[in-house]
Amino acid sequence: MSVLKDKFLSIHRSESKTTFWGKVSVLYSIIIFATFDHCILVIFWFLNSLSNILLDHRGYFGDLIFHAVISLFALASLIPGTIIFYCAIFCHFVKFWHLCHVAGKVVGNIVFAALKLAESMQFPLVARNGEIIARNFGILIFLFFLKILFHFVTLWYILVLERIRSVGGTGNELKSADEIENEKSLTPQSTRVIMLDGCSIV
Incomplete structure (x- = not known):
């Protein structure tokens, strides 16, 4: 398993060490970007309540719960351990797949709602709701791409x-x-001096 782990990590450069112009360590960088990711998830909760009104369906409450849980499990990679590392990486892949799955559902529902709205004869309602749907659809697409960016950076x-x-x-x-590896290789090995019958053994 260690060989597989070494091959998996070899695709990634060993020179990375900080973010934000050398001010933040790798560990805290993960926490910061994961926090940004979860902030977008909170915005999705708000947009979900809006979709319940505009799109005339129950929304994505179950998907949001699942995504929040899998996001928390993905942060288990902060805990040292090989098994935990692999489980967290798997959670990251599931998280990305689920995000794309929900994006497809959202686009489909918005298109369906737009067609349904276009067939309505209530023209003031069409104009008002159509503008709201279009504006929030643009915000939603931007947030999806931003969430994917934070996901891969994390x-x-x-x-x-x-x-x-x-x-x-x-x-x-x-x-x-x-x-770190170079510093350890340059550190002189400590020596022990043992006195035995007047002789020094190093």
Whole structure:
């Protein structure tokens, strides 16, 4: 399993060490980007309540619950451990798949609602709701792309963190895995001097 893990981490550069112009360590970078990701999820909760009114359906409450739970499990990668690392990576892939799945459902429902609205003879309602749907659809698309961006950035730094941990780091250092590894290789080995019958054994 360690060989598979090394191959998986070899696709990722070992020079990554900080974010925000060298001010934030890898560990805290993961927390920050994951927080941004969850903030967008909170906005989705608000848009879900709006869709209940405009799109005339029960919304995506179940999908939001599932996505929130899988997002929390994905953060388990902050805990050291090989098994936990693989489980968290799997949760990240499920999270991305679910996001794309929900995006398809949202687009389909919006198109269906727009067609249904266009067939309505209530022209003031068509104009008002059509404008609201169009405006929120643009916001929704922007948030989807932003959430995908934060998802992959978080995943990238999780792999960086695991690479740093593989050479004995913690992720709190403002150093890359290569720098930590080089420092350890240059550190002189401690020697022991044992006195035995007047002779020194080093």
